Amino acid sequence: MFVVAAQYTIMEGKEKEVVDILKKMISLSRAEPGCRLYMVNQSPDNPRKLLLYEQYVDKGGYEAHMATDAFKENILGKVVPMLESRVRDFYEVIEP
Secondary structure, rough: EEEEEEEEEEEEOOHHHHHHHHHHHHHHHHHOOOEEEEEEOOOOOOEEEEEEEEOOOHHHHHHHHHHHHHHHHHHHEEEEEEEEEEEEEEOOOOOO
């Protein structure tokens, strides 16, 4: 299992716009065959801070996700320009 933990800091005043776009991405991403989990979390202390936690069957599933029109249009085209920062960390699940 391939995991992505992305930390977003949204530009001030753009919180609602970014969250609305990400709400659409949740169902689109979860429908992808390589996606096992796609969660968007917002800090209760600072609504400009988001944590996206994503699980894919493998790295290829994540690469397929990034190749979708929805990702290119919504994440790269709309969300990323409204962020102050975007940090992505990648992991593999340890299983017994």
